[in-house]
Each structure stands twice: as structure tokens, then as C-alpha cells.
Amino acid sequence: MPIPVEDAQQRLCALVSPLPAEKVAAADAVGRCLAADVEARRTQPSADLSAMDGYAIGAGDHAGPWHIVGESAAGHPFDDMLKAGEAVRISTGAIMPRGADAVLLQENATREGDSLSLNGEGDPTPRHIRRAGFDFKVGDLLLRSGTRLGPVQLALALSGGHGHLPVHQLPSIAVLDSGDELSADPERCEPHQIPASNGPAIEALARPFVSDCLRIGPVKDTMDAMLEGLERAASADVIVTSGGASVGDHDLVKPALEKWGATIDFWRVAMKPGKPLMVARRGDQVILGLPGNPVSSFVTAYLFLLPVLRKMGGAEEVLPHPVAMPCKTPLPAGGKRTEFLRGRMVGGTVTLIEEQDSSALRALAEADVLIRRNIDAAPTSSAETVETYRIRNGGIA
The missing domain is CATH 3.90.105.10 (Molybdopterin biosynthesis moea protein, domain 2)
Incomplete structure (x- = not known):
């Protein structure tokens, strides 16, 4: 019996630990x-700094006029003590001189030679001083x-x-495409073939979270070819297969894994798309058998592969966070599986993409989010809030 999405994610993530x-x-x-x-x-900043261009004013005289006695520039501080009635030219990011307690903005000052006075637009103020340690101090987390x-x-x-x-350390993965219908060269694809796109898409999705990715395939639908492909992947921390995880005559991933010595942890998840998801183990390796339909492959990789890679890479939070958004499209009642519908963001709201077939790559490419519909969810009307997952650029950006 298919298991719930949350249970499957927890069981899968429990199989792995952060790498050294x-x-x-x-x-x-x-x-x-x-x-x-x-x-x-x-400590940052390590001393009081001026936040603006202007003049540092000596304590005790904020009325002026003042005698300009030097300059404090970023990286070149004024070394002497500033007295009442004195000022120094100061630039943004420069250290406040000793004895200064205010900054007169450049636009509020009139200067004639070494004489400085107010022009009536504003007075010296300590508000333009960035105090030492205001960002952080030694020992702060x-x-x-x-x-x-x-x-x-x-x-x-x-x-x-x-x-x-x-x-x-980052985990290494091996991605194995399987299927006699797959063509490795999209520019030389016969009518009975389709380009092998799942493997490259999975690699692109996983690339920010891994140290290395070995691409294998397309692998033919024979037991020998599957076993050979798995053996090539034997050194990877995580093996990902795409296709062949269902129950058809040519779906050989499950029997091949068992013959190879892997143990099936669970198979089939109560979700749409992606029900045939399979998780297995062989020693310290984790194997994910993803469905062959491209949308199903992407959705299951996003919801299951990425959390595993994040956990192995030491991330504090590994599961994607849903974001509540108003949905302009009325949605029917949920079914017996958790559904992840493709949606498009428009001005702070989300709309349902009409085409929801699990093979429709163009619709997936147009999608910004997955709209989550829980099992037996009540129907919604226009503008009701729904849970969404950002998938544009794999949810990374």
C-alpha cells in the first residue's frame, strides 16, 4: 500500500547522516x-566610524565656527585629539577622531579655507556615527x-x-537513465525514441548539493545492462535511477536492485505525480528509483532527492518549505493521493497551469510553483490560500 508523502520523506532522510x-x-x-x-x-566596526561624508566636530562646541585641523579618510585616520572649536574633514567609513562627538554633513557646511561654519541647513549630530561593535563584537554568534x-x-x-x-563534505551521486526508448543524442532521435532528458535534469537539479555526479546511460531494458549500470555506480553515496520503477514487464529496477544485493526500504508513495517512487539501501548507499515520466521524475527528485542531499551535506533544514499563496484558480476536491499541481505566479497570486499531464515538460518549464493538494482536500474557490513550493530554478533562486 502506498505510504504518505511525509512518512516517505522522514523514512528516507532517516537512512542518511551528515558526511564528515x-x-x-x-x-x-x-x-x-x-x-x-x-x-x-x-569586532565590527572595530572603532566609531562616520556614516556620512562631512566633518567630525570636537566635543563641547556644536555652534561653530570651527577651525579645520586635518582629515580622516577611510584607511587613513586622524591621529591627534580633537578639541572644542576644531573639526576634521571626514569621509564615509573613516574612523572618528578622539575627542569628536558629532558629524556635520557636507551639505550643511560652509567652508572657506580652514574655517568651517553652518549654512543653516542642519547642525552637527551623533546620529551619523556608526558605533564600534554595532554589527557584532568578538565572541558573538x-x-x-x-x-x-x-x-x-x-x-x-x-x-x-x-x-x-x-x-x-558533499555527497557524490550517480544518475542512471533506463529505457530502450531513450536516445542519448537529442539531435538524432528516431520516431520510436525520445531524448534522454531526465538524467541531465536530475543532475542539474542536484549539482549545487553534490561533489560529483556520474551520468550512466541510457541503459537498455535488460537485467544484464541494469546490473552493469548499478555496478558502475557502486562508489557513489547516492544512486538515482529514472524509469523502470513501476510494475510493467520491462520495469527492471526493483528486481535488478534486489539481485545486486540492495534491500528495498519502501516502494510506492501516495502522491501524484510520482507514485512509483522506490527507496533502497546497499551498505551505506541509498538508492532512489524515480519514475520515468519527466514531470514525475522532477517532482520526486525535488521532494525526495534534494532533502537527502541536503542532510548528507549537513544542512540544518532539509525539507522544502511551503509558502501560502492565494490561488486565482478554483480547485476541485483532493483525491486519495497528495497532489502536486503545476502553477504560475502572477502578481503575488498563483494560477493553475491547464496542462497537468505527467509527461508535459513545456507546462513544467512554465511553472513557478507546485501547488500542494492534500488527500481529500476540500474544493477551493477563487482567491483561497493554498500551499505552494517554489520550483523555478529548482527552488534555489
């Missing part, structure tokens, strides 16, 4: 997940273990004084 940690250069850690908390090794590092997280780690970071 290693320390790498911070710039090489982008796309990886932290294996430990990252704390600040320095900057990034939690399990955080996936992007460009901003990289910048934060570097600013915190980290040139190297502890991250989890």
Missing part, C-alpha cells in the same frame, strides 16, 4: 553547510552550524575574521 567535516578556505565554502557554529573573532553558505554568509564570515571554515 573538513576545513576549507572561506571562498571555497560557498554552497556548503557549516559543521560548527561560527563566532566573531573581531555569527552563523549557526548547518547554515548553507551563500555570498552574504561568506561576507559575514570574512568580516568576522575567518579565512577558513568548517563545512561538511
